[in-house]
Amino acid sequence: MLFPIVVTVLLLHDKDKVYLKGKDKIVPPFRFGVEDVATKMWFHKLAYPGQCLTNSHLDIIFYYLRKKGKYAKEPKVKFTTTDCLFFKTIHALYEKFIAQKKNLSLITAQHAIADYIRGGKMLCGSPWHLCDHVLFIIHMETESHWILGRLNIEERRMYMYNSLSTVMKDSAAIKACQPFAMLLPHFFALFDEFKKEKKNRDCGCFVASFAEYFIDMKPIPPIFDVEKHRDRLAVLFYKYTRMKEVDFIDSEDEAPPKDYVHNHRQVVVSIMFNS
16 A cells, blocks of 8 residues: 555656646747756756756856856956867867877867957857856766856866766866866967966056056055056047047146247146046
């Protein structure tokens, strides 16, 4: 008598049989940029704990993370991500690379990995040399487990984030990250942007802006958006020079000598830097 009850319990806990046959479809499918979702089960697996997310889940989530970072008005960090296909691609290349005794001819600018580095292959991708960090989706197939990889571009160092940190899991995670550590330096060598010594070419903008903060008695912000300040300075000086040309306006120091006759000029004592 217990047997039917046990079967019933098993069915109730079968996480892949939540909806009745034919009731799982979404028509028309929901469009999420990189992929369409056509089943309610996609949302069920995302919503309830204890269920492993799929490639589809992570690809869609990371697509919107890229959008969030790329189109944010004041992004806190410059980053891009890869997708699940990148992980499969670099692992396949790694296996071939090792099998052919580290044949460097496999590392080419035409390879799909190089396209990712240039910012191609994905919607909302960014060239890696314009980012500070690259986030990788890494799947440990033998463990059926996801981990996150983060490459710090300036440090050339890979960081790993593992939600199940044990000796065995960490060992498998390090092994899963090995293709990145082995192959990415060779791909970086193909690009001039990564060969150059990293220099702070924005130091002049920092100097000008810091001086302005001091004069205005304003605190220097902990996060300094150099692109925003460069744009502000460029627009400010462009508008000022156009104003001088169109309206014949000069500041006092830039005005012609007093004995120079010019009936159409006005004197502007100062120009405010704040905009």
